[in-house]
Amino acid sequence: MKRTRGRVVHVESLADLDRRLDAGATRLGSWRVHRLDLVVHGARLRGCDVRGTTFLGCRFRPGDDDALVAAGALVLPDVGASPLDVYRPHLYTADELYDREPYSRSLDARAYAWSQRVPGRDDSLAASLHDHAIDEALDAFVAGRRIAGVMGGHATQRDDAGYVDAAQLGRLLGGDLTVATGGGPGAMEAANLGARLAGLDPAALETAVAVLATVPTFRPSIDAWVRTALDAVADLPEPRTTLGVPTWHYGHEPPNLFATAIAKYVGNPTREAVLLEICHAGIVFLPGAAGTVQEVFQDACENYYADEASVAPMVLVGREHWTESLPAWPLLQALARGRAMEQHVHLVDTVDEAAELLLP
Template identity: 65%
Template sequence: MKHRRGRVVEVDDLDDFDRRLDAGALDLAGWRCRSLDLRDRGSRLRSCRVAGAVFLGCRFADGVEADIEARGAVVFPTLPDVPLSTYRGDLYTASELYGDGDYPESPDARAYAWTQSGLGPDGLLAATLHDHAIDRALARWLSGRSVVGVMGGHALARGTDGYGDAARLGRLLGGRHVVATGGGPGAMEAANLGARLAGAGDDDVAHVLAAVAQVPDYRGDVDAWARAGLRALQHLPTTDTLGVPTWHYGHEPSNVFASAIAKYVRNAVREAVLLDICDAGIVFLPGAAGTVQEVFQDGCENYYADPASVAPMVLVGRRYWTEELPVWPLLERLARDRAMSGHVHLVDTVTEAVGVVGG
């Protein structure tokens, strides 16, 4: 797929590369070719002017890379011993992350092990390049979409009332917005699941919730947990929904219900991106330290934002947010006399939350 920005031509697909050359392109200045297998395109590259072209993680036949570099192209090679595609052109899917075998051998698990191994200079460079590629792919995926965030705790088990409420919230919001979550288990999974089923009937939704509840938690058997989710979605209409997880919390596997997964190596980058993309607002379900961090990080953004940029913040659960974790009094006080004051809400039900952000 191609995307233009000024004189830059993004080429992430070999068919697109061939189409452009077949149409008569001879000057590749400004091209950015990512992760293309060009081993059979050596003669075509030799016939082109390549000065000013950039090749990121592409593969070449013997001698071709040296030839195009000598003629002015810039080549960024694939870094060795890195289990991530540092120049990828699109977001992940659950099937890609989980693969076909057992979870410990999956691409997701191997990437997590790599991030925990103590990254040297090459590893840190690879992580930065990977996260930049995810930034770019996410921006493309989000184009033209309205996004509402749902944040909440990872410990919420399938089959509980709280899980059902989070799924209902995602379903109500998913008919109008893209629902984005942190991409993990618990409330995040439930909201992604509900959003996936925004176009399904009530009986189908009840069937899916009952099916996944047979494996209530990922602990002990990630494979069974993931397979139960993937089976439950078969033959059902689904809606796009987004997960933005991180390998920083890789011990909590990504949920399988996000149709697109923007998984980052660096959690600080992931947190900033996740909050920034939620232009339609964020609903905060009960959670612990991670959710509290997101409440105040989003609150800080809204505190300093110009009035036109403030988005709704909705905390669900009066007792929870005023007694168990009394975040609300401080957030309300921060909002006083600021542009965000009319955009901070405390409600008791997910139905009320949908009424605030619009579903």
């Protein structure tokens, strides 16, 4: 939740700034002012106590920024030519990432294009600052929540049986837990959808999946894929909270629109580690390929060295997939033997069984 009162206050619009100043605010020490054009506000701000105030990416009339710094404020300029707000105080929403049509003009597409060029010093600094800001926003989001992860293949299409299974898993978990995924298409989209609709009649999920199946994949048209997602949930009640953690490293796979909070990173290694770390209620691994296998053993490594109080359950769904197609299960069993994690790794056949193992 964005802080608008208390110890730290984020001011993100001129209307909010004027409202606060008009109400008599003069001590701005707890304020974080984000990317505002303050050219005509200099005199008014200089009349306030700005010791400890932080101005992030704001514009000033020449000399006003120096005066504010001299009075005790911290003024941090924009860094490089990044399309990203490197000082953003909260996670993304789908509306922010898909802010323009067609998709090629959206923030998500612009950020992906920027992230793929050979970085200069300012670009690298901007990426680091942005991902640090996402880290802080994600820390605030997960505080007090029990997070359950769902990992699975990005290639699962909306008209596949596996998509229905992932959506059902998200619905089962989402009633009591906050469901987190990698934030992309395929099984990740399905799990975020199911979690978003948790608590509604199961028919609501069935209807949404039927609408989505008319555009099974984001290829060749991301715009058609996005419009169908919006149509699928257009008339539904306020959604349950669900989290996506995607990355512009895989920017050719667009983020799904069903995560209500999106922690999108520039760098993938940080994103992978963070996604596994926050899932204290456990992780369900649906059938997937190389990326899912990597996540299985990255999570296994964390659990291998964990003490009894820190192990998070691991549930692999699909006996044939994990013992024959990609036989990760025998190795996982061997790793777990004799360790604190041994009683917390499971192989099941259905998403219903998986949900039972994670639900309180």
